[in-house]
Each structure stands twice: as C-alpha cells, then as structure tokens.
Amino acid sequence: MPKIHVSTTVNGDTVEFLCETQETVLDVLRNTLGLTGTKEGCGTGDCGACSVLVDGRLVCGCLMLGVEAEGKEIVTVEGIGSPDRLHPVQQKFLEDAALQCGFCTPGFIVAAKALLDSNPEPTETEIRYWLAGNLCRCTGYDKIVRAVQDAALEMKGQQA
Amino acid sequence: MTYEPKTLKVVGTRPIRHDGADKVTGRANYGADFKLPGMLWGKVLRSPHAHARIRAIDVSKAKALPGVKAVITGGDMPMPDGGVTQAGESAINTQHLAKNLMARDKVLYDGHPVAAVAAISESIAREALDLIEVDYEILPHVIDVEEAMKPDAPLLHDDLFTQNVEPKPEKPSNVAQRIFVGKGDMEKGFSEADIVIERHFTTKPVHQGYIEPQACVANFAEDGQAVVWCSSQGQFLIRDLCVNMLGMEASDLKVIPAEIGGGFGGKTTVYLEPLALVLSHKAGRPVKMTMSRGEVFRSTGPTSGCAIRAKIGALRDGTIVAAEMDLKFQAGAFPGSPVGAAVMFATAPYDIPNLSITGWDVCVNVPKIHAYRAPGAPNGAFAFESVIDELARELNVDPIDLRAKNSVAEGSKAPYGPTHGPLGGLECLSAAKNHPHYKANLGPNQGRGVASGFWINIGGQSAATVVVNRDGTIALVEGCPDIGGTRASLAMMCAEVLGIEAEKVRPSVVDTTAIAFNDVTGGSRVTFATGKAVVEATEDAVRQMRERAAKMWDIEPDSVLWRDGAAHETGGEGRSLTIAQIASKAAKTGGQIMGHASINAAGAGPSLTTHMCDVEVDRETGRVTILRYTTVQDAGKAVHPSYVEGQMQGGAAQGIGWALNEEYIHDEQGRLLNAGFLDYRMPVASDLPMIDAVSGEVPNPNHPFGVRGVGEAPIVPPLAAISNAIYDATGVRMRDLPFSPPRVLAALEEAERAKG
Amino acid sequence: MEYQSPASIDEAVAALAALEGARVMAGGTDLLVQLRSGAPRLGAIVDVKKIAEMCSIEETAEGFSVGAAVCGAQLTGHDAFSRAWPGVAEAAGLIGSTQIQGRASLGGNVCNASPAADTTPALIAARAKAEIVGPGGRRIVEVEKIATGPGKTSLGKGEMVVRFLLPARPARAADAYLRMIPRTEMDIAVAGAGVSLTLDRGGVVADARVGLGAVAPTALVLDQAADILTGTKLEDDVLARLAAAAGAAATPIDDKRGTIDYRRKVVGVLAKRAALIAYQRAGER
Structure with a gap:
C-alpha cells in the first residue's frame, strides 16, 4: 500500500509528510515529525497523554488518523507558550508543583489550555470533569487542579 | 553524619524544579522518545494462554518476511548461572528473570513472551509476529492463592519445594516459602484478652499503573560494546541485570537513563532491554522496543492478590x-x-x-x-x-x-x-x-x-559529585532517576550546605559510566540516602574551597570558615572570597574543584x-x-x-x-x-x-x-x-x-x- | 488499508459498496481502537466528516435533524437542541472524555452497536428515527431497529446512517438519561436508562417512553413504561413498578463490568431516577 501525502499545519508551520493509512496523528507527530512532546500512554483514547488541538478542538492524537490531518491546524504541547515566556498554565504547573514524573504533563497542559480558552473561569468541578480524560498516577490531581485554578486567575489578571 | 537542628535557608522552601521547563514544554525525553539512524523496531509475541507447554515454535515464515532482520525465541537467550540481584526492596533471582523475559519450555501466564522480532518498521514487525507459529499444549492453570496452595492444584514448577517448613516437603508445590515473625506467648496473650476478633480478607492483583509504558533503544556494536537508552528506576540495576542475563561484563554496557514516566516500583526490573540487546546483536543495528498498554498490564507488575x-x-x-x-x-x-x-x-x-x-x-x-x-x-x-x-x-x-x-x-x-x-x-x-x-x-x-x-x-548505596564551575555555579552529578522531584530536593540540600540559591545548582542524572554505582530510585530512599551523599560531596567541595581560600590568603585552612556561599577568614583582616572568586582561580591553586561522596547509607x-x-x-x-x-x-x-x-x-x-x-x-x-x-x-x-x-x-x-x-x-x-x-x-x-x-x-x- | 474521504453521500455510498471490507468512520473513537487491536483487519475506511450534511444540526418544523457524524461536543454545545432534548444531549455528553467528545459521533455510537451505547436508549426514549442511505436508496427506520446484537446492525452492504430525526417537542415535555459507571467518567455504562415524558396541564403523565441500555444484547424499549407511567404523577408505588418492570425486562450478562443481578437492580434504579428528572424538567416548561 503506497503511503499517502498529507499537508497540514503544526504549531503554525506548514508541514508535509507521507504516512501509512493506519498511522495515527500521534504516530506521525512522534515518529515522522519528531515532535515527541506528545506522549503515548495507551493508544486507545483512555489516558489523554497524546492530547492535541485540531482546529481548536481537544482530541486524542491516537484516535485520529494521520491522513485526516490534511488541511487541519494542529497544536501540540511544543506550540504552547513562546520562547521568551511560558504559557500561564505551564508556569503555574511549575510553581504549584503540579507534576511529578512529568509524563502526563504535556497532555494536561494542552487540555487545560483548551479549557481556559473556552471557559476562563471554571469551577473546581468543571476542571475535574474537563480533565477526567487525562490520567495522572503520581499527583492525585490536587496540585494539577490548583494549578489550573491559578492559571485562570493569572490569565484573568492579564486581561484586566 | 547525624541530624543537627539549624536555621535553614533553602531546605523547606518551594523553588521551581530544575527539570520543570523541559517537562511542561514537551522537551524532556522519556523512554520512547529516542531514535537512532538505522534503527529497527522490535516487538514481542506473547502467550495467549495462562499455562501451557511449548511443543514447538516455527519462526521460518517470520524470518522470511521482507524487512525482518532478526527473530529470537527462548533458545536464543542465554541461561545465567543463578544468583540474586538486589533491586531496592526486592531481590531478583536471575534464572527466574531469564525465564520470565522469554519462556523456554512452558508459558506461565497470559502475556508471557515466547518470541521477539526486529524489523525495519513497526508494521512489518507486527506482521512478522502474526507469522510465528507456536504449538501449545494447554495445561490447567490456577490464579486464586488459596486454590494454588491445595495439594491437587495445577503445578507451575515441578522443582519448587516449600522452604522454611518442617518437615521438609517431599513433593513439589506452588508454595515457595513460609515466612514467620513472632514473639511472646500466643496462648497466654489470647487467654488474657477480654475481646478476640478474627476475620478473613482478600485482595486482587493490582497494577502500578504508571502512565509511561516500558520502552528502550539498544545498540550492540561488533566489538561487544553496547548502549541502552531506557526509562527505569535505576540505570545501574538495568545494566547489572542485562549483563547478568547475557553474560557480558559491566564495562561492556552503558545504560543511559531517560526521564521516567512513573514507576512505583514497577520499573525496578527488566522486560525489554535484554531482548532488545540480543535483537540488536543479531541484526547489527539499533533496536527500539516499546510496550503497548495492553502488554504493560499483561506482562509487567502487578502486585499480589x-x-x-x-x-x-x-x-x-x-x-x-x-x-x-x-x-x-x-x-x-x-x-x-x-x-x-x-x-x-x-x-x-x-x-x-x-x-x-x-x-x-x-x-x-x-x-x-x-x-x-x-x-x-x-x-x-x-x-x-x-x-x-x-x-x-x-x-x-x-x-x-x-x-x-x-x-x-x-x-x-x-x-x-x-x-x-x-x-x-x-x-x-x-x-x-x-x-x-x-x-x-x-x-x-x-x-x-x-x-x-x-x-x-531504606537507605543503600548512593554517590554524588559536586563540580564547582568557574563562575561559582554548581554542577550536581547523581545517579538516581528523578521520578518525582529529587533533582530539586538534592540540589536544595547541596545549595543549603554551600549557602547559595537552589537555582545556582544544576542537577544531572547521569549514565552508568559517569558516576559510581547507585541503588535504584525506590524504597523512598533518594532524598534520604542520595541526599546524604550530596551533603557529604558538598562538604567535600566546601573543604576544598576552604583550603584554596587559605592558600590564596596564605593562612591555615582552620582559620577559614564557610558561610553563605563564601569563605571567611576568622581572624586577621576578616577577608572573604565567594565561590566564584575561589573557583576562577582554581587553576592556579591546585586544579579544578570537585567534591565527591560514595556511601552506603544506613539509618533510614x-x-x-x-x-x-x-x-x-x-x-x-x-x-x-x-x-x-x-x-x-x-x-x-x-x-x-x-x-x-x-x-x-x-x-x-x-x-x-x-x-x-x-x-x-x-x-x-x-x-x-x-x-x-x-x-x-x-x-x-x-x-x-x-x-x-x-x-x-x-x-x-x-x-x-x-x-x-x-x-x-x-x-x-x-x-x-x-x-x-x-x-x-x-x-x-x-x-x-x-x-x-x-x-x-x-x-x-x-x-x-x-x-x- | 484504503482511506477515502468523499464529499457527498452518494460518493460515500459508492465507495462503501465498491471497497472490500470497508467501514464508515465518523469520529473514529471506536473504529481506531478496533484497528489498533488488529482484529478484524479492515479493508478500507470511508471517512464521512467531509460530508457537510452529516456534520450539521438543523431545527425544522418537524423537529431536529442531527447529522450522523455530529460529535458530542457539537451536540451538547447546540443550545436549542439541548433545550429541546436535554436527555439525548446528556447521553451524548457522557461518551468518553473531553477529548473523545471532540470526535465521537452519534452515528458511530449507534452503529457500533455496543449494547452499552449511551445515546441509543436516550434516542429510543426520544422516538428518534434514522435516515439510512444505501445503494437501494433512502429509508427511514426507528433507532431501535438499527442494532441487532452486539456489534451487529441491520444495515445492508453499502448502507449508512446519514442523520437522526427527532420529533418536535410539545409543551411540558422533557427527557433524561442516566447511566451507572463505577467511576465518574471514562467508563462504559454498566446499565443505562433514558426516559422521555410529556405531562398534561395538571402535571399528570400523558405520554412516556423508556429505553434501557447495557442490559440486553441491544438497547431495549421498555414496552410497559407507557402503561405504568401514563396517568400518574410518578408516585412512589409507580416508580417501584417502573423499576421492577425495567429489571424484569433486562436480560443482561455477567462480565467484567457488572453482574446479571447487579444490572437488573441498577437498571431499575436508573429508570426511576431518570423518570424523576424528566418529570421535573417537564414540569418546569
């Protein structure tokens, strides 16, 4: 089966790649494009470690085919924040010690950013349910939820 | 070195962890994030049966598939002489480990490896697994612990005799060992009691559940020198287990620790690394292996029911x-x-x-x-x-x-x-x-x-090196993978002893050739035991810096006191020299300054x-x-x-x-x-x-x-x-x-x- | 494996008919998991997300038309739909995580034919119909007629569901869906119940329909529900009869997610609780 040519946008850059039809966006990001910040924890959409934004919507990279990326805009953890400044979600994860091993962290950062983009003042319950698709085995979620709350406050302050 | 109450400036504070920015931006490299030129993909064929005898394995079709570079079964894996390797809180029997890595005559659980392949792509490797034919004779199995102890239970090992029971058993069983702790007089104790409660409890096997599946890359060169990149709770343990399994010498294998995506004890052994080494040896190319989540659950961990x-x-x-x-x-x-x-x-x-x-x-x-x-x-x-x-x-x-x-x-x-x-x-x-x-x-x-x-x-063996850079900053070199913030806690203790900010210390977890042996990150030991080694290594560096200051001032080292990141003359002119001032002159006062400690910490x-x-x-x-x-x-x-x-x-x-x-x-x-x-x-x-x-x-x-x-x-x-x-x-x-x-x-x- | 992403329903139907072992993909959240597990090998995937009418929600005089590829987030984010059919919306919103919500479709949930699909009992309670297009043309069937067993549907070769049709709502009508899962999120229903009620001016149930999930090879219509609930104000004894009828109608299995006994009991509890929520919602309109 010949590979399929796909052109797409990743973190603002136009990229082209060839992929086998059964390869997922996660496979393409990690193995073809070298963007290994997006992690594979399960490959079945149950852990959220591969969370990415596709046309602004939060999805699991493992549950989308690479060929479906044609014409889409993808944002990965590498595309969040800027070289001179971490995104408030990233900064608060650091300040609040919201990571231990750090493996689930890229997925949480992407998911939390998506939450705050659509809901700038989430309640604790909204944060917990929004992030229920991101598994963390180290922290018990306490400090993660607090970091998202703190990032929301910080972002509100920046706007005011 | 014992506890002394003192006023602390760094220990007890909450600085941002040193590896933090890498971990919130996706830069940090975990086990599956490495890639080498010419790399092959390795995959494992696993038993679908809980208990079966392997009558035959035919790998010829898999070997013939274009793109397949190596296929191995139990027969390709050496059997070590025996012995036990200590892995934090558990002891690993190397022969058992060898049989667990790859089944020989019998498979003992659903998920037990029976063969492995290396191929030029993941999809070809997967296809090759489907072409391996295994002829199993399915045997009765047992999972419930109380069932397994019954005399007529299906037997896993016909050479297993219960240890520490009298009289010594004549027949093999599934019961490996009896362990006893006791004191006093039970009959007397219970007869004195006004209330006696007796109950029965059961638990099921549960998994550690780390989010990062096991992953490694192995590269075996023609001269017998090999390198493994992997995520684990201890690069030295991985090295020792691999060399034991494969009959190599410790100097033949360098293990480079990746960041680890959780372990909870589960990554204090090997599952993939020896297989990847053998595949790489056979194929003459680097081999990458990663587990799927299903493989993690079926073949690693869990803890006992x-x-x-x-x-x-x-x-x-x-x-x-x-x-x-x-x-x-x-x-x-x-x-x-x-x-x-x-x-x-x-x-x-x-x-x-x-x-x-x-x-x-x-x-x-x-x-x-x-x-x-x-x-x-x-x-x-x-x-x-x-x-x-x-x-x-x-x-x-x-x-x-x-x-x-x-x-x-x-x-x-x-x-x-x-x-x-x-x-x-x-x-x-x-x-x-x-x-x-x-x-x-x-x-x-x-x-x-x-x-x-x-x-x-637990305590155990830890080593640390404190390198004083010429600008007064510090490179802290240690050998315990950072699973939850130990770079930060170790750097903080180093900074506390030096009297500088935690941010001035750059901690690194290094490979097996860059520091002395360290026990695993496990047993809640790193901040205690490696922390002690860091304090000793830092004190060693401080001692050297006091000597250099003394030399620069031409006084006795005893007249130099260390406080707040600087050497202070206790008498005389009351001069002082910062770390940077001492370090920048190190070439002229006896060479570069490096403190070191290698300890076996007791008293956790x-x-x-x-x-x-x-x-x-x-x-x-x-x-x-x-x-x-x-x-x-x-x-x-x-x-x-x-x-x-x-x-x-x-x-x-x-x-x-x-x-x-x-x-x-x-x-x-x-x-x-x-x-x-x-x-x-x-x-x-x-x-x-x-x-x-x-x-x-x-x-x-x-x-x-x-x-x-x-x-x-x-x-x-x-x-x-x-x-x-x-x-x-x-x-x-x-x-x-x-x-x-x-x-x-x-x-x-x-x-x-x-x-x- | 072949991949096609046609822009029209006709092209999609032609591709489905032409390609050996072809499957329709909307969100892909079930299909890609099956693909990864290796069995069965898929011959081709026909991605229907580029077909505009399969991705849109329309409100008409007859009610709502919801494209089969509409994802959960789209449905729950549609204010008019969520107001009219809160139970169907909450069922769609329960499927998987936020990430899954961005992909998983109504059509996929129904046509994957899992007995535990969350939207099917809610759609059954809503008297939803599915519009099916295939080589033989268009037909419209009740949602409960699509799944015929676990993983099996009544769709013929080359056929696919293109949209769901939900009737217009009268005054004092509302629905609700509840499921039982061991965690709060990320699980497959151990049992589920969708209830749709219409009340008269006095708050008496004038029309009722109940769908049950995960307690039989396919989602069930609880036939006795209308008899039990109509003419009542959901008094305690009525709810007890509803729960008993739901339990009796269930023919569940023992599996890793629950026991026969447990499912029978809990489906009754869920039916009762969903009925109370629907009743309260209807009373507020």
Whole structure:
C-alpha cells in the first residue's frame, strides 16, 4: 500500500509528510515529525497523554488518523507558550508543583489550555470533569487542579 | 553524619524544579522518545494462554518476511548461572528473570513472551509476529492463592519445594516459602484478652499503573560494546541485570537513563532491554522496543492478590495483648511476592507483646509479581487496620485513641527486631484527631474511616559529585532517576550546605559510566540516602574551597570558615572570597574543584502515617464517593514541601483506586480481561476531592536535615480507611477488595437479608 | 488499508459498496481502537466528516435533524437542541472524555452497536428515527431497529446512517438519561436508562417512553413504561413498578463490568431516577 501525502499545519508551520493509512496523528507527530512532546500512554483514547488541538478542538492524537490531518491546524504541547515566556498554565504547573514524573504533563497542559480558552473561569468541578480524560498516577490531581485554578486567575489578571 | 537542628535557608522552601521547563514544554525525553539512524523496531509475541507447554515454535515464515532482520525465541537467550540481584526492596533471582523475559519450555501466564522480532518498521514487525507459529499444549492453570496452595492444584514448577517448613516437603508445590515473625506467648496473650476478633480478607492483583509504558533503544556494536537508552528506576540495576542475563561484563554496557514516566516500583526490573540487546546483536543495528498498554498490564507488575486471616485480642481498657495473622500472597509465575514486608509491617504501628505472623509465598499463573509502592504493606494493613476498627467499635472507644494507646514510640521494639529511634506515630495520631476534618459533621449515608500505616524506608548505596564551575555555579552529578522531584530536593540540600540559591545548582542524572554505582530510585530512599551523599560531596567541595581560600590568603585552612556561599577568614583582616572568586582561580591553586561522596547509607527512619476519609454510599447502586480525604505523615523534614505533599496525595489516590475499583479480572481460561485503562479503573480527576496533606516533622537522627523517606507510606492506610468509612456510613464491613459498586450493593443487600 | 474521504453521500455510498471490507468512520473513537487491536483487519475506511450534511444540526418544523457524524461536543454545545432534548444531549455528553467528545459521533455510537451505547436508549426514549442511505436508496427506520446484537446492525452492504430525526417537542415535555459507571467518567455504562415524558396541564403523565441500555444484547424499549407511567404523577408505588418492570425486562450478562443481578437492580434504579428528572424538567416548561 503506497503511503499517502498529507499537508497540514503544526504549531503554525506548514508541514508535509507521507504516512501509512493506519498511522495515527500521534504516530506521525512522534515518529515522522519528531515532535515527541506528545506522549503515548495507551493508544486507545483512555489516558489523554497524546492530547492535541485540531482546529481548536481537544482530541486524542491516537484516535485520529494521520491522513485526516490534511488541511487541519494542529497544536501540540511544543506550540504552547513562546520562547521568551511560558504559557500561564505551564508556569503555574511549575510553581504549584503540579507534576511529578512529568509524563502526563504535556497532555494536561494542552487540555487545560483548551479549557481556559473556552471557559476562563471554571469551577473546581468543571476542571475535574474537563480533565477526567487525562490520567495522572503520581499527583492525585490536587496540585494539577490548583494549578489550573491559578492559571485562570493569572490569565484573568492579564486581561484586566 | 547525624541530624543537627539549624536555621535553614533553602531546605523547606518551594523553588521551581530544575527539570520543570523541559517537562511542561514537551522537551524532556522519556523512554520512547529516542531514535537512532538505522534503527529497527522490535516487538514481542506473547502467550495467549495462562499455562501451557511449548511443543514447538516455527519462526521460518517470520524470518522470511521482507524487512525482518532478526527473530529470537527462548533458545536464543542465554541461561545465567543463578544468583540474586538486589533491586531496592526486592531481590531478583536471575534464572527466574531469564525465564520470565522469554519462556523456554512452558508459558506461565497470559502475556508471557515466547518470541521477539526486529524489523525495519513497526508494521512489518507486527506482521512478522502474526507469522510465528507456536504449538501449545494447554495445561490447567490456577490464579486464586488459596486454590494454588491445595495439594491437587495445577503445578507451575515441578522443582519448587516449600522452604522454611518442617518437615521438609517431599513433593513439589506452588508454595515457595513460609515466612514467620513472632514473639511472646500466643496462648497466654489470647487467654488474657477480654475481646478476640478474627476475620478473613482478600485482595486482587493490582497494577502500578504508571502512565509511561516500558520502552528502550539498544545498540550492540561488533566489538561487544553496547548502549541502552531506557526509562527505569535505576540505570545501574538495568545494566547489572542485562549483563547478568547475557553474560557480558559491566564495562561492556552503558545504560543511559531517560526521564521516567512513573514507576512505583514497577520499573525496578527488566522486560525489554535484554531482548532488545540480543535483537540488536543479531541484526547489527539499533533496536527500539516499546510496550503497548495492553502488554504493560499483561506482562509487567502487578502486585499480589492475597488472602489474609487476622486475629486480635485486647483487654477491656483497649490494650492489645495479642495478634495473629496468616498471609497468603500470590507471587505470580515465579517465587518472590512481597509477603515478607506484609509480615513485618502489618502490625508495625503498634506495640503488641504477643505476636505470631505467618506469610506464604505462592506461585500462580499471573505475571511475576513486582514491587509496588510499599510492597505488601497495604495488603497487611487493610486486614489489621480493619480489625483494629472493629475493636474500637466493640470497645466503644475513639479509633484514634485506641491506636494511640497501643502506638509504637521511641524505644519500642519493632515486630521485625530492632528497637525504634524517634518516630512520629503518636504525633500523626494527635494531629489527625485535632484536624478540623475529624470534627466535621456527616450527613445521611456518609461515614468516616481512619487507618494508620507504617513503612520502613531504606537507605543503600548512593554517590554524588559536586563540580564547582568557574563562575561559582554548581554542577550536581547523581545517579538516581528523578521520578518525582529529587533533582530539586538534592540540589536544595547541596545549595543549603554551600549557602547559595537552589537555582545556582544544576542537577544531572547521569549514565552508568559517569558516576559510581547507585541503588535504584525506590524504597523512598533518594532524598534520604542520595541526599546524604550530596551533603557529604558538598562538604567535600566546601573543604576544598576552604583550603584554596587559605592558600590564596596564605593562612591555615582552620582559620577559614564557610558561610553563605563564601569563605571567611576568622581572624586577621576578616577577608572573604565567594565561590566564584575561589573557583576562577582554581587553576592556579591546585586544579579544578570537585567534591565527591560514595556511601552506603544506613539509618533510614521509618515513616508513620494516619489517614482520614469521608465517604458517601449510594444504597441503591452501591457506589462509594470519596467526599473528603486527609493524610497526616511524619516526613522527618520536608526538603521541598510541595513534592512531599505530592507524594502523600499521590499515594492516597493510588490507595483509593485500589480500594474502590482496581483489580485484575481473568476469564475462565486465565486470560486478563481488563488489560487497558478503560476497564482497569484508576481514579480520574473527577473521582477525587482535594487531598489535604499534613506533614509532621519528627527529625530522623540519621540524616543531616532530619529527612525520612515519604514516598511509600501514603499508600498503606487507604484500603482500610475506606473500608472503615463504608462501615461507618452503612454498618456493613467490606473485607474483600475492591469495594466496587456491585460488591458493595451485594453486601448491603446481604446485610438487609441478615436483619430479616 | 484504503482511506477515502468523499464529499457527498452518494460518493460515500459508492465507495462503501465498491471497497472490500470497508467501514464508515465518523469520529473514529471506536473504529481506531478496533484497528489498533488488529482484529478484524479492515479493508478500507470511508471517512464521512467531509460530508457537510452529516456534520450539521438543523431545527425544522418537524423537529431536529442531527447529522450522523455530529460529535458530542457539537451536540451538547447546540443550545436549542439541548433545550429541546436535554436527555439525548446528556447521553451524548457522557461518551468518553473531553477529548473523545471532540470526535465521537452519534452515528458511530449507534452503529457500533455496543449494547452499552449511551445515546441509543436516550434516542429510543426520544422516538428518534434514522435516515439510512444505501445503494437501494433512502429509508427511514426507528433507532431501535438499527442494532441487532452486539456489534451487529441491520444495515445492508453499502448502507449508512446519514442523520437522526427527532420529533418536535410539545409543551411540558422533557427527557433524561442516566447511566451507572463505577467511576465518574471514562467508563462504559454498566446499565443505562433514558426516559422521555410529556405531562398534561395538571402535571399528570400523558405520554412516556423508556429505553434501557447495557442490559440486553441491544438497547431495549421498555414496552410497559407507557402503561405504568401514563396517568400518574410518578408516585412512589409507580416508580417501584417502573423499576421492577425495567429489571424484569433486562436480560443482561455477567462480565467484567457488572453482574446479571447487579444490572437488573441498577437498571431499575436508573429508570426511576431518570423518570424523576424528566418529570421535573417537564414540569418546569
């Protein structure tokens, strides 16, 4: 089966790649494009470690085919924040010690950013349910939820 | 080096971790993130049967598939001579490990490797696995521990004879070993008791559940020199196990540690690395192997399911006079469950004069059990802390008061022998009792449970190097993978001794050729033991800098004092020199400055903890909701309090998952039915409340800052705390884990029927 | 494996008919998991997300038309739909995580034919119909007629569901869906119940329909529900009869997610609780 040519946008850059039809966006990001910040924890959409934004919507990279990326805009953890400044979600994860091993962290950062983009003042319950698709085995979620709350406050302050 | 109270400037603060930016931006490289030119993909074929004899394996079609570069089976793997490698809190029998890596004549569990391939792409490797033909003779299997102990049970190993029983058995069995701890006179103890309670408990195998699947890249060169990149809890352990497995010399193999995406004990052994090395050797190219989540569940970890009988005797005034326990633990496919720790620590929060605790290590057809956070202790505490709760209710006393009345304290003798130094059991109980949580009101169908836990913690071998850069900053070189913030805690201790900011120290976890041997990141040992090595190495650097300053001033080193990141002349002109001033002149005063220490740390202080939990039970569906959770734990001294709290919160959350929903579910053929995160139900964010973590501090006398390990103890109490809370809410005692909705509803209905 | 992403329904139907072993993919959240597990090998995937009418929600005089590829987040974010059919919306919103919500479709949930699909009982309660297009043309069937067993549907070769049709709502009508899962999120239903009620001016149930999930090889219509609930105000004894009828109608299995006994009991509890929520919602309109 010949590979399929796909052109797409990743973190603002136009990229082209060839992929086998059964390869997922996660496979393409990690193995073809070298963007290994997006992690594979399960490959079945149950852990959220591969969370990415596709046309602004939060999805699991493992549950989308690479060929479906044609014409889409993808944002990965590498595309969040800027070289001179971490995104408030990233900064608060650091300040609040919201990571231990750090493996689930890229997925949480992407998911939390998506939450705050659509809901700038989430309640604790909204944060917990929004992030229920991101598994963390180290922290018990306490400090993660607090970091998202703190990032929301910080972002509100920046706007005011 | 012992504890001295002092004013601290860095230890006890909350700086941003040194590896933080890499980990929130996706830069940090984990096990699966490496890639080499010419790299092949390796995959493992695994047994679909719980127990079967391998009659034949035909790999010819797989070998013939274009793109396949190597295929191996058990026959391609050497069999080591034997012996045991210490891996933190577990000991690894190398022959068992070899048979676990790749089955030889028999497969012993669903998921047991039988062959492996390396190919030019992942999809070709997968296709090649489908072409391998294995002829199995399916054998009867056994998973339940009590079934496996029966004389007519299916036998896993025909050369396994129970150790430590009299008379010596003449027939092989699945029971590998009996372990016993005891003291006093049981008959006398129970005859004095006014109340005796005896109960039976069971638990299921549960998995560590780290989010990062095992992954590695191996590159074996023609001259016999090899390199492995992998995520593990100890690069030195990986090296030693691989060289033992493959008959190499230690200098032949360099292991480069990747960042580790969680381990909880599960990454203190090898599954893929020796296979990748052999494949790479055969193919002459680097080989990458990663596990799928299904493979992680089917073939790694888990910890033991068990059956426990617990009997307790007490006087009317609450004094516990006797305790007897019988603990049967699944070892998995090969001997070596954590039953020993369960035997030693199940009753360890209490000082009980008459004790008889027996453990049984039993082979069954599940993956070889491996270490999981405080291995064995949660199982034992589930049983014992449950009967303690029953005792408190029977006596109508407060469960915290009952625990305090019987608590261990400095000077009491541990069930496993030694006499305790200072430790924080009573402090934790008192902090729990005075916590607002303990006094908060409860609504209908809500209940509160309390339980305590004990973990011994370990010390062990650690090395550290403190390199003083010419600009006065520091490179801290160490050999323990950072699984939860130890770069930060170690750098902070280094900075504290130097009297500089934590940010001026750059910690690195290095490969096996760049520092002396280090034991694994496990046993809650790194901040304690490697911390001690870091303090010694830093003191070595300080000593050298004092000597250099003395040389620069042409005075005696004894006249130079170290304070706040600088050398100070104690008399004379009162001159001072900063680290940068000393280091920039190092070339002229004797060469570059580097402190080093390599130690075997003893005296890890045990950590005691008390948890409180409020639950609400839905009486119509059996669903248990955790409403509020508080942990109180003696950390000795919290170096970075945020990461200490994080350990307590994370351990509690794992315990909550174990209590409520996590379990291995097998079908009648012994196949694992829930080898994925969908049906192996670990807690998600919306399942949990905030977890209040209160860190008590009774300094460990054997550490310069009073540090005790904190990582493991927090998983010990939750099972019983939640069971006790369910009882408080419903009047129903849950003694079989997990407390999943169907089980809780069945228990509630059973209780209704019993009432009539 | 072949991949096609046609822009029209006709092209999609032609591709489905032409390609050996072809499957329709909308969100792909079930299909890609099956693909990864290796069995059965898929010959081709026909991605229908580029077909505009399969991705849109329309409100008409007859009610709502919801494209089969509409994802959960789209449906729950559609205010008019969520107001009219809160139960169907909450069922769609329960499927998987936020990430899954961005992909998983109504059509996929129904046509994957899992007995535990969350939207099917809610759609059954809503008297939803599915418009099916295939080589033989268009046909419209009740939602409960699509799944015929676990993983099996009544769709013929080359056929696919293109949209769901939900009737217009009268005054004082509302629905609700509840499921039982061991965690709060990320699980497959152990049992589920969808209830749709219409009340008269006095708050008496004038029309009722109940769908049950995960307690039989396919989602069930609880036939007795109308008899039990109509003419009542959901008094305690009525709810007890509803729960008993739901339990009796269930023919569940023992599996890793629950026992026969447990499912029978809990489906009754869920039916009762969902009925109360629907009743309250209807009363507020």
